[in-house]
Amino acid sequence: MKKTLKFLKKTISYFIIFWFIIFAILYLTGNKYFFRAVRLTYLQGNTTSNISDAKDFDVNTIKSSKPQDWELHPNYNKAKLSNEFVKELEKYKTAVFLVIKDGKILQEHYWRPYSEKSLTNSFSMAKSLVTLLAQKAIEDGYINSWEQPITDYLPEYKNDPNAQKCTIADLSKMTSGFNWKEDYYFPLNPTSKAYYGKNMDEVILNRKFIQALDTKWKYLSGNTQLLGYIISRATKKTLSEYLSEKFWKPLGMSQDATWTVDHTGGIEKAYCCVSSCARDFAKFGQLYLQKGNWNGKQLIDSTFLEKATHPNSLSPGVYGYGFWMDYTHKYPFYMMKGHLGQYVICLPKQNAIIVRLGESRTKELGEKNKFLTKDIYLYINEIEKY
Known part of the structure; x- marks a missing residue:
């Protein structure tokens, strides 16, 4: 003993x-x-971040003004979701499944504890929004062009020979050669440090640009964070203020949203973390389908949107400027896409939008497209029933 x-x-x-x-x-x-x-x-029983974690961080408010309500489609929720489809939605803990058809809400379903007013994390859907803000900064004259060298706004890299070759467009297109590891599960990596740390400058601005060894296109959250720095430095506004001014208020969002920052008074996590509701996220999809026009006002250049939502020359046919896409599918689409299955999917030929937000997604890749997961195609194929 x-x-x-x-x-x-x-x-x-x-x-x-x-x-x-x-x-x-x-x-x-x-x-x-x-x-x-x-x-x-x-310690909360998760292996990664979650869609309701904005409460755990400091945030900036994205202010709304004069809400513009969605119209309901004459066939609103008349077509019942199949039992098999509901099982798939519930299997991955879907929070909301929303379908917009011809500018009106056709299908709208929520799973407890989520509701029409619930604010959930966009994760990387924010990358598309940051690309829009960069384009607006160009249209507003804060930035000269997409081909402007990043060192004009990031003097921290003026002595980095690889950074000197990098343009603002390279950050949005994911063709920069930035030294970054994209990992949402292992806690010791730059993505986790940027997400959970309190000093974004230290995480981002001390990293170098490297020559890509195997490909010139590589999806990296660090690229979008650098783009966020450029926008905020050029406009002398926070990303939240600029997003509110240029899109949140003009689109008549139903409520304020939040954007996570590294610390109070710090910079937004540009690569992720806009918390909003499904109906408001859907308005961006509608804006894209309307080629940037909203109530007769051109909020964003239509020519740029066309370019942004089509593959750039260095991606394997799946990525443009901040957007994912698959034009080989029977229902060609482009989308805003985030961790754990946050999607705003635009189907131009059907004049339809699918919004799916939730707590998880499958990790199985599509049969033909090895960059997008099977659940995306499940939601898109559902559209033929309506």
Whole structure:
């Protein structure tokens, strides 16, 4: 018995010492964000971030003004969702499934605890919004053009030879060669540090640009964060203020939204984290289908939208400027896409929009398109029933 107790004491002591050393190393190497990441994920029973986590961070408000309500389609919710389709939606903990047809809400379904007013995390759908803001900054004269060197606004990189070759367009198109690791699950990587840390400057502006070894196109959240820096520096406004001014208010959003920042008074996480409701996210899809025109006013250049929603020359046919797409499918589409299955899918030929928000998605890739997951095609194929 004494030997057992002695062994247990020694084991516990070694265990405590081991973790003390690990914690000390993380703290001393500038990775103290790790503790916050673990507390907000693993200790809550998750393995990654979640769609309701804005409450855990500092945020900026994206202000709305004079809400413009959606019209309901004459056939609103008349076509019943099949049991098989509902099972698939529930399997991946869908929060909302919304279909807009000819500018009116055709299908609208929510799963508890979510409702029409629920604000949930856009995740990387924000990348499309940041691209829109960059285009607006060009139209407003804050930025000269998409081909302007990033070093004009990011002097931190003026001595980086690879950064000197990078244009603002490269950031939106994901063709920059920025040194970044895209990982939403392992807590020790730059994506997690940017998400859970409190000093975005330290995470982003100390990284270098590298020559791509195998491809010139690579999807990286760091690109969009750099684009966010450029927009805020050029306009001298926060991204939240600029988004409110140029889109949130003109589109008549139903309520204020939030955008997560690294700390109070800091910069928005440009690559993610606009929390809004499905009906308001859907208005961006409608704006795209209307070629940037809203109530007779051109909010964004139609020629640019056409370019942004078609593949850029270096992507494998799936990415434009901040948008994903598949024009080989029987129902060609482009989309805003975010982690865990946040989607605003635009189908031009059907004049329709699908919004799906939720807590998870399948990891199975499409049969032909190996960059988009199967659930996306499930939602799109559902449209033929309406």
